[in-house]
Amino acid sequence: MMNEEVLHQYFRQVCDDGDQDAYNELYKALCSRLIHFSAAITGSWQLAEEIVSDVFIMLWRKRAQLSNVANPVVYLYVCTRNQSLNAVRQHRRHQHLSLDNLDTDALAILPDTEQNMLSAEVTQKIESAIRSLPARCQLIFRLVKQDGLKYREVGELLQISPKTVDAQLAISVKKIAEAIRLDMPADLAQSYLLR
Numbered sequence: 001m002m003n004e005e006v007l008h009q010y011f012r013q014v015c016d017d018g019d020q021d022a023y024n025e026l027y028k029a030l031c032s033r034l035i036h037f038s039a040a041i042t043g044s045w046q047l048a049e050e051i052v053s054d055v056f057i058m059l060w061r062k063r064a065q066l067s068n069v070a071n072p073v074v075y076l077y078v079c080t081r082n083q084s085l086n087a088v089r090q091h092r093r094h095q096h097l098s099l100d101n102l103d104t105d106a107l108a109i110l111p112d113t114e115q116n117m118l119s120a121e122v123t124q125k126i127e128s129a130i131r132s133l134p135a136r137c138q139l140i141f142r143l144v145k146q147d148g149l150k151y152r153e154v155g156e157l158l159q160i161s162p163k164t165v166d167a168q169l170a171i172s173v174k175k176i177a178e179a180i181r182l183d184m185p186a187d188l189a190q191s192y193l194l195r
Contacts, residue, residue: 004073004148011072015063027056030073033147034080040139041084051083074153077143081157129179133172140165141172 007029013022031052038048055076059066069075130138143154144165151162151169158165 007073015067030076038080038084042088047087051087052080055079055083074156077157129176133175137168137172140168144169
């Protein structure tokens, strides 16, 4: 995962200078994360890819107006969330969308095993434990632990308080730790969960 400071720098270069190389790097760094996030909401990979593409097209077209965005990563997540919710509303006018009914398979992005130096077996056990969480807990866990967003940012994105994020994350970590502790040393489980 790319350093947040580098992502901010790319965003600034896009907005201030119209730098296409920075735009491409920003897209490469965030595209997969945003597609998984959108697919969790829409339930469709194809639609999610279109939505993320539209978000980046909007970014390029409005770049001159976006130079004052304080947190570009959260901004792009919020744009993706809003576009995804709009798409769902258009396709399912009479169904109520709840964050508790997310497509949790779409959220699954296995951690980079080389980066974390975890075996494939341990990684699979951790992923299985994460998938066993309720959808909202799973989404919060992935946004904080895998995408690196701060509690406040996740709260803004999901329109909940940072304390709710903290509480949901505590529940997630406890459940995952209990699930994987049976199969792996406690210090290895904690090192993954606390990074």
